[in-house]
Amino acid sequence: MRRCLFLVALIFASLPLTAQKLAATPPMGWNSWNWFAGKVTDADIRKAADLMVSSGMRDAGYVYVNIDDTWEGKRDANGVLHTNEKFPDMKALADYVHSKGLKIGIYSSPGPQTCARYEGSFGHEEQDAKTYAEWGIDYLKYDLCSFRDNMKQAYPNDPDAQDKMMRDAYMKMHNAIVKTGRPMVYSLCQYGFDQVWQWGPEVGANLWRTTNDISANYNSMMLIALAQAGLGRYAAPGHWNDPDMLEVGNGKMSHDENISHMTMWSMLAAPLIAGNNLTQMNDDVRSILTNRDAIAIDQDKLGKQAERVFSGDEIEIWSRPLSDGSVALAIFNLSHDRNVMRGLKLPLKQVGFANGAHARDLWAAKDLGMIKDTNAFTLPTHGAVLLRLTK
Structure with missing residues (x-):
């Protein structure tokens, strides 16, 4: 290898x-x-x-x-x-x-x-x-x-x-x-x-x-x-x-x-x-x-492709390092059940933020402030959340 x-x-x-x-x-x-x-x-x-x-x-x-x-x-x-x-x-x-x-x-x-x-x-x-x-x-x-x-x-x-x-x-x-x-x-x-x-x-x-x-x-x-x-x-x-x-x-x-x-x-x-x-x-x-x-x-100039950091039956999490030192984190709900919302807690330690991170929700165009592992996110069926994390 x-x-x-x-x-x-x-x-x-x-x-x-x-x-x-x-x-x-x-x-x-x-x-x-x-x-x-x-x-x-x-x-x-x-x-x-x-x-x-x-x-x-x-x-x-x-x-x-x-x-x-x-x-x-x-x-x-x-x-x-x-x-x-x-x-x-x-x-x-x-x-x-x-x-x-x-x-x-x-x-x-x-x-x-x-x-x-x-x-x-x-x-x-x-x-x-x-x-x-x-x-x-x-x-x-x-x-x-x-x-x-x-x-x-x-x-x-x-x-x-x-x-x-x-x-x-x-x-x-x-x-x-x-x-x-x-x-x-x-x-x-x-x-x-x-x-x-x-x-x-x-x-x-x-x-x-x-x-x-x-x-x-x-x-x-x-x-x-x-x-x-x-x-x-x-x-x-x-x-x-x-x-x-x-x-x-x-x-x-x-x-x-x-x-x-x-x-x-x-x-x-x-x-x-x-x-x-x-x-x-x-x-x-x-x-x-x-x-x-x-x-x-x-288009981030560092050119680093994301890799999977978590995979479950219904949830995938991928992370990508960025040129300014921040990290892009994407969460995907793979569930085909269109009648439910899926809750999720983020394993921030796995992506380099053991003490929490400042997060921005890019699709909502909203600053979320400091988040920790205890913060939960809900995703619609077949939906995704895209976060930019900084220390």
Whole structure:
């Protein structure tokens, strides 16, 4: 274990400063897939950019407007990839997004095809990276998809060789991006295979998916969230564990469930990539996504991801050290009984406050004064409390 931690620290220390500065805090933005899926168009992206400005999301820190799958057209005789009819001029679209004080992201795959069976980057990595740079792209989500078939065909009975082939493919696109000279956030989407958190920094990743896709319901969100326990040591400025995009405002999650979602992603130092329908965003969803105190926890410059400090049948407590010496403490009620409130006493000694702490309830925006182990909190079903503790 000590050797593993030493190697991780060595990798982070040896990474180019440009990579660390590119995502010094977890990237924040919006992605088209969760709401539009394969129907996204140029007009949708322009509207999303407009709404990120008018809603206050940009000013809260959401700066990336990311186009997911289905923008791809065909390659010409020289192998250069063009957009399809939904995106008539990607350079003009990028210029429009940039004019709003935002950045633009795009999507591809190391395989021959993307997940939606559009053109992937296999065999055209340098060409595609060059095209992205010419368009003015700032962020690339690189989704494994059909490359898994390549791996299995090449090494049907050798999982280790398959994993090396995958790592090499991600490194190939990283090198292609670097060669363009244009900084691009590099997002690996390969669902946590081969413990990507252990090698993601080596292939130039700024973030890497740790699990399968999230769905817009509480059970999916919390299952993914709890699976992040133990991964905190692999996160650092420039390189982040990614439990997938935010579903705040999607599906039928309640106010309290959306609060839990935003709280956990902030504690995890997760990239905050919203995926809701911005044209129908109500005030409650907007207030959760743009809560400056929760965002400040996520964006804390120390870059330390939260870890679990207590786990019970119905309660989880996670803590996260912050750059000013304070500690973020989050309490989650996992109970499915919607007719009860759950009381809880805080084990402050476990998080470094044996003599009590000054607490601020960040969602209530309320100073609680000094609290001790004897202070009890009540949480609604599927709800959360987010505290900032100082001595």
